[in-house]
Amino acid sequence: MKISSKKIAVLVSGRGSNLQAIIDAKKFDVALVLSDKKSAKALERASEVNIPAFYVPKDNRNKKILSLLQEHDIEFVVLAGYLKKIGDNILEEFENRVINIHPSLLPKYGGKGMYGLKVHTAVIENNEKESGATVHYVTKVYDEGEIIVQQKIPVLNDDSPEKLAKRVLEIEHLILVQALEKVLRLSSSV
Ligand code: GRF
Numbered sequence: 001m002k003i004s005s006k007k008i009a010v011l012v013s014g015r016g017s018n019l020q021a022i023i024d025a026k027k028f029d030v031a032l033v034l035s036d037k038k039s040a041k042a043l044e045r046a047s048e049v050n051i052p053a054f055y056v057p058k059d060n061r062n063k064k065i066l067s068l069l070q071e072h073d074i075e076f077v078v079l080a081g082y083l084k085k086i087g088d089n090i091l092e093e094f095e096n097r098v099i100n101i102h103p104s105l106l107p108k109y110g111g112k113g114m115y116g117l118k119v120h121t122a123v124i125e126n127n128e129k130e131s132g133a134t135v136h137y138v139t140k141v142y143d144e145g146e147i148i149v150q151q152k153i154p155v156l157n158d159d160s161p162e163k164l165a166k167r168v169l170e171i172e173h174l175i176l177v178q179a180l181e182k183v184l185r186l187s188s189s190v
Pocket of ligand 1 (some may be wrong): 012017019102103
């Protein structure tokens with residue numbers, strides 16, 4: 001059963017396994033998927049289940065994204081592996097209604113340039129004993145908004161960045177769904 005009738009847009013750049021987790025949860029009305037990469041597998045995943053899905057080219061991208069969000073009556077935005085900085089125009093229009101998933105225990109290993117395997121490589125190089133994933137509200141500063149859900153996992157002695165990334169990704173899929181439920185419930189009760 002859907003937990004909210006709010007229409008959600010998911011912004012992606014690649015594989016789309018987090019998008020898939022949101023779709024598979026069957027609790028959310030995913031009404032639009034937008035990608036800054038034409039070849040993103042995430043666009044295929046959306047089209048397979050008839051969700052409108054578009055590649056948004058570079059020119060005036062943030063302006064176009066905002067128009068698409070408005071045309072599709074979107075009320076909530078999820079950044080799920082979206083690698084570009086989202087425009088202030090969108091954040092102003094969707095204040096407290098944009099969330100992001102990040103594969104580390106923020107505020108550690110966040111910020112510009114910290115994405116993908118770079119995060120897990122840094123975690124291992126610094127001999128961290130634990131890592132994890134964080135879902136947070138998006139503000140104008142990279143990876144700095146209020147944390148909604150965070151979950152830890154141990155870093156194992158024989159972890160490579162790839163192995164750690166795989167285990168963190170499993171956690172991401174769980175907490176993204178949890179966080180989305182939480183924010184949608186909160187936003188319907190105010
Ligand atoms: C995830 O690790 C996410 O946290 C990060 O980029 C990766 C995207 O994976 N920002 P996917 O495209 O959802 O499979």
